[in-house]
Amino acid sequence: MTNPFLAPSPLPFGYPDFGAIREEHYLPAFTAGMAEQRAEVAAIADNPEPPTFENTIVAMERSGETLRRVSAVFFALVASTSTPKLREIEAEVAPQLAAHNDAIRLDPKLFARIDDLFQRRDELGLDEEELRLLERYHRDGVRAGARLAPEQQERLRELNAEISKLTTEFNSRLLAEANDSAVHVTDAAQLDGLSADAIAAAEKAAADRGLDGYLITLVLPTEQPVLASLTDRELRARVHQAALSRGLRGNEHDTREIVRRLAALRAERAALLGYPHHAAWVAEPFTAESVENIDAMLGKLAPVAAANARAEAEELSAAAGHPITAADRAFHAEQVRRERFAVDTDALRPYFELERVLHEGVFRAAGLLYGVTFAERDDLPRYHPDQRIFDVADEDGPLGLYVLDPYARASKRGGAWMNSFVTQSHLRGTRPVVLNTLNIPKPPDGEPTLLTLDNVRTLFHEFGHALHGLFSDVRFPTFAGTAVPRDFVEFPSQVNEMWLDHPAVLPHYAVHHETGEPLPAEIVEKLAAARRFGEGFATTEYLAAALLDQAWHRLGPDEVVEDVERFEEAAIAAAGLAVPTAPPRYRSTYFQHVFGGGYSAAYYSYIWSEVLDADTVEWFGERAGDLRAAGEEFRRKLLARGGAVDPMAAYRAFRGRDPQIEPLLVRRGLLA
Incomplete structure (x- = not known):
């Protein structure tokens, strides 16, 4: 049988x-793809011609097509349609891929060519994107250990392989634990308060x-x-x-030892690369640039958020x-919300039917802003019957x-995310094929899919990635x-979440699915x-x-965590965020x-990005008269x-200045 990954898809x-x-196609395709790319890289590294941007950097960009094809499909499907066989393949191939990547990044002859170009970069006549790509290859090589001694590189390879293996095992255990932790209810009376369609889904x-x-899935x-x-x-207490107990139950799905080991391995790797801890290594190439800048941002928010969360808890207790x-928090918050604002968010679900939200909300907003259209097609094969496929055009x-x-x-x-089956590139002549994956409870056949307001927000959010x-x-x-x-x-x-309740969008999709x-x-x-x-709760839990996350990854290589739960408790207390009614959004053992x-x-990235987001929403507000141009x-x-x-240079060119934090503080109720 011909392996479909060994040639470009004809579709x-x-x-x-x-x-x-x-x-059965995945493992042979991974093996062939890695061998193909190593041969391509060897040809680049051994090229007797002097290094040029074209014969080294562009050649690297063209390499690994088979591996790119199989990886894009495999890792999307292992997250969305996992099977025992796929998990077995993932466990086998993950350390192989880590070793493969190390073999490329630590190839001394290849890095010598990259370094030669980097040292002569001002003489090469490169345009902005070419220069940035050369600098990226050089930076990534240095950060990956290309300048380490051979014995250090060998240890680095061992660390990367074990880290890859353990992250794969963590995901496998977490999926099994999530399924095992679902709450089984036999008495329908206990489900009082849930809508009829939510009960049907359970x-x-x-x-x-x-x-x-009934089964309440998590x-x-x-x-x-x-x-x-x-x-x-x-x-409520059972659920x-x-x-809270996922990964902590002492069964075969317990993830505590994986958490401890991953933190230790990452700390050792950071030290080997010359950094005080893993967090410093991670921050360096990001827009934050340093853990000190991260601390400055989070430090402004934590005390005010915690104070607001405590005040909210007192108010809810009184009610x-x-x-x-x-x-209890969510239930009583909903009661107070209904009383104070006369809004029952669960009762709004009939106004948020999936098809209408998708076409008259998400797609409509994209059309208003960017002039794009979406046409569903049913002529392409699917990996699961629930999958939908749309042509996108402008x-x-x-x-x-x-x-x-x-x-x-x-x-x-669990969760929601975006993958790319194919990424855009003028060099390769490819156009994007992107995937949004959500976790909306599926109603019985023939019943409409009614969304919560959070579901609607998640769809708009993930579509922003798309x-x-x-x-x-x-x-x-x-790039x-x-x-x-x-x-x-x-x-x-x-930013794309802003269109959820925008007056040019909301009235078109927020329509009762029965009455119109x-x-x-x-x-x-x-x-x-x-x-x-x-918002006090929401900001505090986040x-x-x-x-x-920062506490785990600021451990030095000699710091040993004996007790995951005790470490977690101490870290949250040290941050001033020990609010009993606002546990962390993810505990360590299910922090996927x-x-x-x-x-x-x-993980700080979400609120770091939200500074730019809130500032940009303000910019769009100033241009409400011409959304298409904006x-x-x-x-x-x-x-x-x-x-x-x-x-950040692109942001400054777009906004005309550096981002300001005040719109975020106002949005989250942390500033009057």
Whole structure:
């Protein structure tokens, strides 16, 4: 059987041929792809001709096509449609890929050619994007250990392989633990407060696993959405405890030892590379540049946020008539919100039907701002029946494909994210194929998918990442789309959230799915008035996670953590964020961003990016009279440039000044 990864896909835009792809294709394709790229790199490194930008840097950009194809598909699917076989392949291939990347970055002959070009960079006549690419290759080589002694490089390879293996194992355990931790309910009366469609979804989830009754599945963060609606306090406590206990139950899915080991390995690697700790190594190439700058930002926010969260808890306790717990907070916050602002957010779900939100909300906003259109197609193969595929075009013609995978399932990890099956590059002649993956509970067949306000916000957010990928207009694949510093990548997606309640967008999608009535204007006004309600909690739970991440990754190589829970408690207390009703958004044992993803020492990125986001929302507000022109400027100066320009220089060129923090403080209720 021909392996579909060994040649470019024949489908439009290089969309993966899922009709031909089988699990048995992955390992041979990874093996062939790594061998192919090592041969290409060897040819570059051994080239007898003097190094030039074209025969070294451009040649590197062209290398690894097979590996790029199989990696893009495999890692998207192992997150969204995991199977035992895929997890087995991931465990086998992850350390191989780490070793493969090390072999390239630590190749002395290759780095000598890169270093030669770097030293002569002012003489080469390079344009801005070419010079930035050369500097990027040189910086990444140095940071990867290209200047270390051979015995140090050998240890570095060992560290990278073990880190890769453990992050893969963390994700595997977390998925299994999330499924095992779902709360089984046999008495329907306990589900009082949930909407009829939410109960139906819980019944379907139980049936899908061969259980009677109902199953409350868990989302990745600590606070579970159902806590805002359940009237049964005992069940709320069960659900909350199930969420908090993930990875801590002493079973085969326990992740504590992985957390401790990963922190230690990262600390050792940072020391080997000449940094005091992993957080310093991570911050250096980011827009933050140093942990001191990160501390300065978070330090401004933490004490005010914690004070607001404590005040909110006192207010909710008074309303409840008893001291509330973390499990109670969301429920009583919802009661107070309903009373104070006359808004029942759960009752709004009939106004947020998925199809209308997608077409008349998310797609409509993109059309108003950027002139893009979306046309669904059903002629391409899918990796799962829930998957949707859309052609994307603007006034100049086709842009690429947008893929949406909206529903939760047992084989999908929690959260929401964006992947690229294909990235844009003028060098390779490719256009983007991007994927948004969500975890919306799937209703029974024939029933509409009604979203919570948080679901709607998540869809707008992830679509912002998709636009970043779709609008990419760069020459080199290294810079395509979302290939920007981690503390900048959330900026475009957070900006896209502003269109959720924009007057040019909201009335078109917030329509009752049965009556056709629009969301009442007074409700819209009350939602706006209620926007800052609960921001003390939201900011505190986020900052607790961000500072917990920093604490783990500021350990030196000789600092040993004996007890994960005690370390976590001490770190949150030291940050001044020990608020009982606002536990961290992620505890260490299910902090997938940090111990299973790419956000180690970088979870601060969300609020760092939000400074730019809030400042940009203000900019759009000043240009409300011509959204199309404003959108085009934002697209051209920021979204299209990817990593081809310095992100903060691009921001200053766009905004005309440095970002200001005051709009963020006002938004989060941290400034009058």
